[in-house]
Amino acid sequence: MSNPPRSLSPQRVRRLPIGSRPKRIDRTALVNQPTFRLVLVWGALTVGCGLLLLNLGRLQIAEAPALQKLAQEQQMLYMRPFVPRRQIIDRTGTVLALDRPVYTLFAHPKLFKESKQAIAEKLAPLLQKSAADLTKKLDQGETGIRVEYALSESVADQVANLKADGLELLQSQQRLYPHKDMAADVLGYVNDEHKGQAGLELSQQRLLERIVSPVRLRRMGDGSLMPDQVPGGFLNVDDWQLQLTLDSRLQRVAIAALQQQVTKFDAKRGTVIVMDVRDGSLLTLASTPSYDPNQYFKYPLDRFKNWALSDLYEPGSTFKPINVAIALETGSVKPDTPFYDEGQIQVSGWPIQNFDYSSSGGRGNITLSEILEYSSNVGMVHVVQEIKPSVYYTWLKRLGMGELVGIDLPSETAGQFKDKKTFLESPIERATTSFGQGFSLTPIHLAQMHAVLANGGRLVTPHVVRGLFDSKGQPYWQPNFPTKRPVFSKATSQTVMAMMEAVVSKGTGKSAQIPGYRIGGKTGTAQKANPNGGYLDRAKITSFVGVFPIESPRYVVLAVVDEPKGGDAFGSTVAAPIVKAVMGAIISLEKIPPSVSVTSEVGR
Incomplete structure (x- = not known):
């Protein structure tokens, strides 16, 4: 017989000890715990937003100028395009110097x-x-070997047509002097930075x-220029020469x-100056030896000075x-006036x-x-x-001695000339000055003085x-020179011109005669001064200055040859033939007609 199910009797219920109560749950804590977390999150967000606002303020206010400048540097490109130097041309328009791409x-x-x-x-x-x-040159390295510089466009095109990998052509500008040493003493040269030297x-x-202002261009993200931001015509340059x-x-x-004469007389050097006496413009300013300004780096430094201006x-x-x-x-x-x-x-x-x-x-x-x-020295001493x-x-x-x-x-x-006290107190100073010694000047100064005699x-x-002219020959700018200052009277000038004509027709300047033309001149053969005092043995400077046409003087031609050698080296034999050749060329180029009268009555 089965047992009846057991019932939960009161006797089997566990009873709590007398005086104790069951533990109660803290419902407030349970409720407040999510709130705390929420506040904590919101607090963190608030602090973060505050820091972001502070950083934003720093970026927008404190560092804004610097950041804006940095952004502009990244987004904008300031370009000063390279433009060629202006051409140099002679009086006939022949180009003497120009820039070319190389x-x-x-x-x-x-x-x-x-x-x-x-x-x-x-x-x-x-x-x-x-x-x-x-x-052998290509064996010098694996990259960046300079094979050749200053290649012309035609040669560069031929190199590019080879289409050989590993060859690179970089373009630049070079100053070109087409006539090489023909006018180097006047033109000078520019260095690798394109600055005149x-x-x-x-x-x-x-x-x-040419002065070109920088152009501001905007770049895209990849660094390329924005086409619509490139101003039209910003590379246009003037055509002035x-x-x-x-x-x-x-x-x-x-x-x-x-x-020819420097070689014939084994001279050290020489110079020729042709001046238009009306305004001082120089048609010729030539020296030898000279240099090729296209390859100036191959020559000694003393070649770069024009000794007709710099040497006394x-x-x-x-x-x-x-x-x-x-x-x-x-x-x-x-x-x-007679002199003994x-x-x-x-x-x-x-x-x-x-x-x-x-x-x-x-x-x-x-x-x-x-x-x-x-050319009497004694006679000149008596005159002075x-x-x-x-x-x-x-x-x-007044004639600019020493200036x-x-x-x-x-x-x-500037020339060297004695101070006034020495000159006035020393008769020998005045005596040597009378025949052109005891002081020094430049050939260009002597030419200027003779221009005074010739132009009245x-x-x-x-x-x-002459100035800046455009391609059509219209002047843009011309220099202003000091006003022509009167020194001698016209009568004095004409008298001296007649005497200089007699030098060529009857005196020491006969070798400068040109049939059919009235020419004046003066020879010069001077001892060469020693830099340490006195004069150098057997060293001399020969010169000849010519003026023509005497009936209406327009040109002064001066030739100076330094240290010609030989017993026959005089102004009349060394320098006068140079002047004659130059005057003959002037007559041909300027189509100067023969003089009306070539008979001089001076000295008769």
């Missing part, structure tokens, strides 16, 4: 798909170099260098004649006409004699014109002794710059 060839052998020898053999005929030399390239840098007073045709003739010398007898003009202008002598030529005299214990004293002795009474014809010393000094200073002439080329040197007595400023 290319530098780099090789990266690691990119070659052919052998180095194969590449070298392809380049050799284009670069006019041997394949062996090019192969000598001649007009230096002194006229402001006129030759710097025109000179030089005549390249005459310059070539002068250089050829000069080089004692002019000798070519200065005598200047002293004659001073004596006439001050009224110290008259054209018919002893052939040799002493002044303050110093002997002075004529260059031909050993063969001709003294000439006795001679006229002022004959003093120039025979008639001038009051203070007056003589004042007139020499710059103000030519528009760089590196001009006015002092003009030598210059080579």
